[in-house]
Amino acid sequence: MELQGRIFDGENIMENGKISVSVDTGKIEYAEQAADVPKRYRDDNITFLPGLIDTHIHLFGTPERSLEGWVLTSDVILTVNSLKDLKNLINSGFTTVRTMGDKVSLELSRAEKLGIIESPRIISSGYSIAETGGDDDPKMFPLDFAEKISYSYYADGPWECIKAVRKNIRAGAESIKAYASSSFVGGGSVRNELSVEELRSISGEAKKYGVPSAAHAYGASAIENVIESGFASVEHGLGLNEDLAERMASGGIFYTPTMSVYKAQRKNSSAYRDSYIKRHLEKEVTIADSVGVKIVAGTDFVGSTEERHGNNYLEAVYLSQVIGNLKALKASTSLAAECLGLTDRGYIKNDYAADIIGVYGNPMEDINCLRPEKVALVIKNGKILKNNTGRYFN
Ligand SMILES: [Zn+2]
Numbered sequence: 001m002e003l004q005g006r007i008f009d010g011e012n013i014m015e016n017g018k019i020s021v022s023v024d025t026g027k028i029e030y031a032e033q034a035a036d037v038p039k040r041y042r043d044d045n046i047t048f049l050p051g052l053i054d055t056h057i058h059l060f061g062t063p064e065r066s067l068e069g070w071v072l073t074s075d076v077i078l079t080v081n082s083l084k085d086l087k088n089l090i091n092s093g094f095t096t097v098r099t100m101g102d103k104v105s106l107e108l109s110r111a112e113k114l115g116i117i118e119s120p121r122i123i124s125s126g127y128s129i130a131e132t133g134g135d136d137d138p139k140m141f142p143l144d145f146a147e148k149i150s151y152s153y154y155a156d157g158p159w160e161c162i163k164a165v166r167k168n169i170r171a172g173a174e175s176i177k178a179y180a181s182s183s184f185v186g187g188g189s190v191r192n193e194l195s196v197e198e199l200r201s202i203s204g205e206a207k208k209y210g211v212p213s214a215a216h217a218y219g220a221s222a223i224e225n226v227i228e229s230g231f232a233s234v235e236h237g238l239g240l241n242e243d244l245a246e247r248m249a250s251g252g253i254f255y256t257p258t259m260s261v262y263k264a265q266r267k268n269s270s271a272y273r274d275s276y277i278k279r280h281l282e283k284e285v286t287i288a289d290s291v292g293v294k295i296v297a298g299t300d301f302v303g304s305t306e307e308r309h310g311n312n313y314l315e316a317v318y319l320s321q322v323i324g325n326l327k328a329l330k331a332s333t334s335l336a337a338e339c340l341g342l343t344d345r346g347y348i349k350n351d352y353a354a355d356i357i358g359v360y361g362n363p364m365e366d367i368n369c370l371r372p373e374k375v376a377l378v379i380k381n382g383k384i385l386k387n388n389t390g391r392y393f394n
Contacts, residue, residue, distance in 0.1 A: 001382070001393045004037045006047040006362060010334035010347035013364055019048060021354040026382030028356075031348045046389065047362055049329070050346050051095025051120075051355030051380060052370070053336035054312045056214070056235055056256050056298025059085060059102045060151075065304040067185055070102075071138050071149040079104050085303045086112075086119035088310030092372035095355040095380045096121045098298075098340055100177045100214065100235070101128025101136075102151045110172060118385065121355075123340050125177035125214070126168035128152040129161060129202055134193045135182035152179070158201035161194070165205040175340065176206040180215040181222035183236070184273050190219045190238075199229035206232075212341045214256070218276070220244060227253060233339055235298070238276050240284040242291070249292045254339040257285050259318035261300035264307050285322045295323060296339045297332040313370040320367040329363060332370075354382040358389060 007017035009031055018034040021027070061081035062069040082104055089097060097120045099105035109122035130136050132154040138146050147154060153164035165176055179193050194202075199215065206213035212233065215226040220239040227234070227247050233254035234240075240255070248255060262277045288295055297315040301307035313332075320328035337346025344353050358377030361369030368374075378386040384393065 003048055003356065003358070003393065004034065004041045005044060005358070007031060007348055008047060008049045008329055008333075008363065009349060010050050010330065013362075016042070017048070019348060019356065021356070021379070021382050023382050026354055028348060028350060028352050028354050030350050044389070044391070045360060045362070046358045046376065047369070048348065048356055048358050048377075049363070050333040050337075050348050051357050051378070052093045052313070052316075052332050053096045053297070053340070053346065054089070054094055054299055054301075054315070055098045055233075055296050055336050055339050056100050056258055056300050057097050057309065057312070058151075058300070058302040059099055059105050059108065060302040060304070061085070061104070062303070063305045065302060065306065067136065067138055068140075070151060070302070071146075075103060079108070081303060082108060083117060083119075085309035086117065086122075088308070088372075089120050089312065090118055090378060090380070091375070091386055092310045092313060093357040093359070093370065093375040093378055094120045094312055095357070095378070096123065096337070096340070096342070096345060098123040098125065098175055100125050100300075103127070106171050106173060109174070121380070123174045123342075124172065125175040126171055126173035127164070128177045128179060128216075129155050129164045129194075130179040131193045131198075132156050134179055135185055135188065136179065155198070158197055161198045161201045162205045165202055165209075169209050169211070173211065175211050176202060176213045177235075178202045178213070178215045178231075180226045181218040183216065183218055189272070190222075190276065192219070192222045192225060196225050196229050199225055199231070203230040203232075210341070212339065227251060232341075233296070236300070237284065237288075238280045240280075240287055242287055245288050245291045245293050248288070252294065254335075255288045255293045255295050256298040256339075257288070257295065257319075258298050258300035258315070259285065260312070260314045261307060263314070263318060285319070289323045289327070294335055294339070295319065295327070295331050296336045297328070310372055313372070316370055317367050325364050325367050328367060355380050
């Protein structure tokens with residue numbers, strides 16, 4: 001299969017490029033500058049990019065955003081809604097997503113690998129790992145029932161934390177997610193959760209199995225704990241300051257500011273919450289960027305009405321407003337792949353898997369051309385899953 005036109009290869013833009021894809025191996029054979037791209041292809045104004053990657057989503061499968069809804073929705077409804085969400089994700093150009101705690105993504109990841117659902121590749125973190133009584137523990141229920149219905153494993157002490165990692169790995173998890181702090185979900189204040197000792201045991205066990213570890217952190221003290229305990233990425237990272245950002249940059253730790261979820265409309269805001277978020281959106285991404293922290297795109301969308309899967313391109317839009325279009329594109333492709341430990345995705349280069357999308361317009365000039373209506377072509381592993389270009393590829 002041959003594609004011709006403008007290419008963003010994960011690093012740079014080529015105005016006239018040619019990509020050759022082997023349909024047999026599903027890999028890119030070559031991608032190069034071409035002298036002879038026909039005029040009709042240039043007139044199409046299509047840009048080919050690596051398939052987009054959202055490094056932080058949840059498949060919660062409920063229209064409303066509530067902890068009760070997330071834990072009480074039946075697995076069947078949850079799965080049916082999640083299948084719709086995954087289809088929306090693939091149609092909007094996302095060829096890989098990482099889930100960060102839910103009850104169905106391990107099995108859906110298996111189904112995707114079997115080729116029986118329309119879905120991005122799912123790097124599943126399985127069940128998130130949190131402390132008993134933490135922010136995502138539905139404390140209105142008795143503990144044994146809460147443990148049964150939760151999307152988290154409650155673990156206390158290093159050994160339970162290690163066991164929780166092993167249970168996830170046993171079930172096929174390709175990433176591990178832990179809570180280093182509370183959040184605003186439970187309505188409480190920001191405080192640390194899981195000790196450094198516990199966090200260290202989690203990231204150490206993840207390392208042993210060669211999967212990336214990610215930690216949810218609100219507040220400077222929680223971010224510091226995450227850095228000290230050897231995690232691959234800081235998720236959300238509200239409260240980032242210069243000192244912590246420098247330590248993240250020198251340690252090669254990724255930062256996922258999940259701007260989209262804070263920009264999404266919320267009914268239950270408070271002055272306390274708003275002050276954290278205001279600083280996060282206005283200062284912290286700039287601080288991270290100024291010292292060279294690797295910033296990646298993750299929406300934290302859960303599939304609710306306000307955080308709809310299919311609108312995940314918004315993270316690139318919000319990031320671009322702070323770090324510019326080129327870095328926002330890298331954050332959504334090559335750097336995101338690196339964050340997930342994927343060495344064969346995220347670039348349009350020789351021998352990389354052929355995850356390629358085509359969008360109308362030039363995202364270097366207008367990042368909004370990543371929005372779903374503009375995504376005309378989606379190829380995953382060399383297979384065309386969507387083609388609205390009017391072109392025939394063979
Ligand atoms: Zn999340």
